[in-house]
Amino acid sequence: MSILSILYPSLNAKLEGMYAKRISKQGLEELLKQNSTKQVVALLKSLSPVFQDLEDNPRRIKIKIFLERNLIDDIQKIARLLNHRDKQVFWDFISIYEIRCIKSAFRKLSSENKINEESNDIVNWTKQLFKNLQGIEQVENQEDFLNIVKKTKYQKLLGKMIPNKISIFEVENKLDKFYFEQIMEVAKNYNSALKDMIGRKIDLNNVIWIYREKENYDFAKEKIKQTLIDVHYRLKKSELEKLMNCDTQSEMCDILQTTYYAKQIDFREMEKLESNIDQYLYRIYQKHFRGNIFDIGVVYAYLNMVELENNDIMNIVEGIRYDLAKDEIRQRLSR
Numbered sequence: 001m002s003i004l005s006i007l008y009p010s011l012n013a014k015l016e017g018m019y020a021k022r023i024s025k026q027g028l029e030e031l032l033k034q035n036s037t038k039q040v041v042a043l044l045k046s047l048s049p050v051f052q053d054l055e056d057n058p059r060r061i062k063i064k065i066f067l068e069r070n071l072i073d074d075i076q077k078i079a080r081l082l083n084h085r086d087k088q089v090f091w092d093f094i095s096i097y098e099i100r101c102i103k104s105a106f107r108k109l110s111s112e113n114k115i116n117e118e119s120n121d122i123v124n125w126t127k128q129l130f131k132n133l134q135g136i137e138q139v140e141n142q143e144d145f146l147n148i149v150k151k152t153k154y155q156k157l158l159g160k161m162i163p164n165k166i167s168i169f170e171v172e173n174k175l176d177k178f179y180f181e182q183i184m185e186v187a188k189n190y191n192s193a194l195k196d197m198i199g200r201k202i203d204l205n206n207v208i209w210i211y212r213e214k215e216n217y218d219f220a221k222e223k224i225k226q227t228l229i230d231v232h233y234r235l236k237k238s239e240l241e242k243l244m245n246c247d248t249q250s251e252m253c254d255i256l257q258t259t260y261y262a263k264q265i266d267f268r269e270m271e272k273l274e275s276n277i278d279q280y281l282y283r284i285y286q287k288h289f290r291g292n293i294f295d296i297g298v299v300y301a302y303l304n305m306v307e308l309e310n311n312d313i314m315n316i317v318e319g320i321r322y323d324l325a326k327d328e329i330r331q332r333l334s335r
Contacts, residue, residue: 011081015289015302018074023047025335028312032329037321044313060318065121067310072128074306078299086296092186093300095153098130099175102149102158105136109145110168154178169217173227180205180229193288193297197304199233200284204261204277206235210243211252211273221245234260275332282308282334308334 023031027047034040037057044051050070055062075094082090104118119137126133132151139145142162149158157178161171180202187195206228213219213227221244228240239259246252249270256267265280267273282305289301312333319329 011078012298014077014081015298018077019289019302019305021048022306022309023313028316028333028335031313031316032320032326034320037317040317040320058317060314061118061121063314063317064310065124067313068121068124071303071306071310072124075129075303078302082296082299089186089190089296090299092183093303094129095183096179097125098133098152099154099179101125101130101133101136102152102154103172103175105133105139105145106162106171107168108137109139109142176205177227177229181231184231191295191297193292193295194300195233197284197288197297197300199231201281201304202229202231203233203235204281205229206240207243207256208274208277210240211270214246214252215249272331275334278308278311278334 023044030047031040031043034043041051041054041056041058044054050066054066079087079090101122104122108118122133122137126136133148136145136148139148146155146159146162149155154175157174158171161174180198184195184198184202187198209227210224213224219227224244232240236259239255242255243252246255253267253270256262256265261267261280265276267276269276285301285304285308288297289305292298292301312335315332316329319332
């Protein structure tokens with residue numbers, strides 16, 4: 001019997017119980033049948049108590065805040081079930097949300113428009129979990145910003161960049177790279193299941209980043225190379241080099257079709273790249289969630305499933321708001 005099965009006999013039962021309260025795939029299909037935002041919100045309220053106080057025609061950020069309040073509640077429940085060693089790994093997992101708070105605050109600071117709806121979203125997290133960041137949503141200059149982040153493990157990274165007037169993109173990219181590289185180091189020293197989930201996520205993040213940077217920013221190869229996570233799992237370094245060198249979507253598609261992931265992900269339509277990757281990762285997380293009953297990896301799988309499912313809910317609401325075809329909305333979902 002594993003140590004976790006002795007220490008945490010209720011961990012899996014607690015996760016299963018929390019997951020049972022979430023909106024099911026059938027519930028998503030019911031949401032898709034609605035024809036207005038008001039109808040979607042009414043159905044959301046009937047499907048989950050999380051949305052009871054949601055207004056009839058909410059902005060995307062408002063829906064996100066309600067979903068994240070529920071996630072924060074889950075995080076607090078999970079933390080109470082973990083021993084010291086696993087709790088530290090767990091905090092490494094959820095530091096991605098700490099980073100998002102920092103990124104949101106930096107975007108606000110760097111924007112000419114100081115009115116930012118994301119402030120309430122940041123407060124959600126800093127009030128409950130990341131108390132060392134309290135007040136970051138209110139900062140109005142770089143000195144105050146750096147005074148708050150000096151309380152975090154990102155102090156050295158941000159302290160070097162921000163005084164040099166680095167762009168928002170570069171700050172966010174450096175923080176994301178920091179997260180994935182450090183979480184992979186944690187996984188390497190923990191177990192193969194955790195390493196597998198994180199390794200696949202990193203591989204496919206690098207693919208998406210290359211695609212976005214070529215399509216949206218027209219970055220040169222060397223610039224793209226600087227932005228990638230310096231970890232190679234199932235995707236070879238040579239394959240990433242080829243992707244960075246390609247000039248067209250067709251070339252990128254051909255290269256991806258020769259990789260390990262070609263058997264699991266349809267790369268033939270590059271405009272569906274991100275949604276196809278999300279669907280694949282959801283299946284990976286679901287497999288680990290159901291299979292690694294007494295393993296900290298089940299917690300990582302749960303958190304990532306929740307993240308993708310929350311995105312599905314927001315995509316349905318926004319798709320119906322903007323009168324997108326039902327099939328188009330469905331293609332964007334991870335389930």
